[in-house]
Amino acid sequence: MHQIPFETTLERRMLSRAAQLGLPLNGSLELLPLCNMNCSMCYIRLSRAEMEQRGRLRTADEWLQLAEQMRDAGVLFLLLTGGEPLLFPNFRRLFRTLKEMGMILTINTNGTLLDEDWARFFGSCKPRRVNITLYGANEDAYASLCHYPGGFAKTLRAIRLLKEQGVDVKISASVTRDNLRDLEELYRIGRELGAPVTPDTYMLPGLHERGLPFAQQARLEPEQAAQAQWTVIRQEIPAEFLADYVRGKLQQTDAAAQYPDGITCMAGSCSFAVNWQGQMRPCVTLEEPSVPVFEVGFAQAWKQVSAGCKAFRLHPGCAACRLRPLCRTCVGSAWLETGRYDGKPGYLCRYAAELERLLRQYADDLEG
Template identity: 55%
Template sequence: MDFMDDASTPEQVMIRRAKLKKSPINGSLELLPLCNMDCDICYVRLSPSEMKKKGRLRTADEWLKLARQMEKAGVLFLLLTGGEPLLYPDFKRLYLELRKMGMILTINTNGTLIDEEWAEFFGKHKPRRINITLYGAKEETYSSLCHYPGGFNKTIKGIQLLKEHDVDVKVSCSITKANYNDVKKIFSIGRELNVPVHIDPYMMPANRERYLPFAMQARVAPEEAAHISLDTLKLQFSDDIFRQYVEQSIARVNDPNFPRGDGHISCLAGNCSFTINWQGEMRPCVVMSEPSVPVFETGFDAAWKEICTSAQGMIINPKCTKCRLRPLCKVCVAASLLETGSYDGIPEYLCRYSEETYRLLLKEAKHYG
């Protein structure tokens, strides 16, 4: 989910200005690859033994030294993530020191570790928001998808505790074969807990599944993802708003003059946003493995300049830019890389997703007459 999706108006103004100036204002820090769950769809998690073979965790002092460089460069918004960030050994000290610097902090967590002590801490030292991933609406999903029995009830309890301490919470869910029947229930849970829900029907392939046929992957088939996408919008929009969405989407596809971009990165990645993984590699976004610069050794300013320059040269395939279905397609350089192994590859999954979305939109338009 793009940071701009729920940014306030002042935040949007600052971010747009930073994007135009190619100035870093937003970043994410992947504090560790460890997690108490083992989700089939994860592209980050390592076991402790796997992590030791690849490196060590950076200390809080190392992160804070880097953060002071970020502060001077104009970084204001930081996302703390993992793995499971609450497992980071010195999380509370790092969090409090970043807040003292004036950083506006958001946290991505699975929510299962949130107890009264954590809730009280975040209630006293409030983040901008805590994003909690809800992997399904029942315990069976957490057992089959996350291999973590009891995870559903722990997550719900964590959300409730945070709400009791007046902490802003948002629920996110990526759709898989294990949870696609839970969508309506997840929205219902959001209403019951009084928290917004973000459902993402398109999920990039996990590292461990990248080269498997679609049928063997944890994510749903592209045609199913298209169905779920529209069903999700129906749950969120009034009938009148959904009808407008259908009409406008069809019109954009059939309008040859509707902007389809120039193929360059159009989101924040590499324009005013970055990610730094647990090994200290700066990249344009969390799902991209390259370009990659060792930021602790290089220094923040030099690393950002290299990442920003490299990102400007990344372009999706010209066929994608010229495709009439481009207004419906979720293709970007990161998606192309993960789906095809190349930034300018044409991802079959997204082609099928877009084609089915358009077919369903036409069907909905006939329904409205």
């Protein structure tokens, strides 16, 4: 269950304090489910016809009226996402007005629509950060995974344009079968562009792939995902600290511990998500509790969502599992993997077991 990444000590302290007090400091607004790409593993995207069968988009004015209530409740950090948020009608007016309200804004985008005009806009009205997903190190992945030929060049251009305008950019990467071979090259591209790269090796099952055998999904097999995570660890942890990191993780797995069986992230304690249909939820993956925020108002919706989160419990085996420090399980991933919030996600069991094997192999090699 991913939260918006906050990197400064002050922000972490603010979030920690807000979680203790149950105050909604951090939110995500899913403006629309539409996207100009059609990635195989996406769990959000709908066609326009599918969207119209399920509801309508909220207008910029409706979002801004809600934002006034959010501001009054103490919301400070907002992530604007989709779908592709730059497709949202009146996005610029919405963005500028939210910023004028004092909101600290981050944007998730695929970057392919970002031209000189968009870059100048964000240069003059800067977000906290723009998170751009890079789906591979060449055009092949954009053709096979995103069904969007030419997307690679457009994305690189977008990153360069934003950097020229002094906009902070982070490169996200969704690691799948189609781009696994590009993982180390993505880091090289990030260094060349002066933008940090944060790959996600565990992909939730895609909207149209849930229930399919792992081998038929766009995401990696569990063991492949763990091997990719080991690559990420070695890329991101300096060599002089890697041995201590590995030993620390293995010590955690060897310790007899009982882990929390409820929600351990900030979902429902200080964070929330509102989807394009106007349903407030604890995060983008959890479908319950779900409250129609435009109808009941922000304060009441937050109260219901925050209270409802306290009922969730993980599978008892997950709470007692010694591999929990290596596992990505949460009630959200359990729901998408098994159809139950307290389900035991076999995918993540295999992932954690393989990651432990790789760490122990490295530790054994050090002992030599």
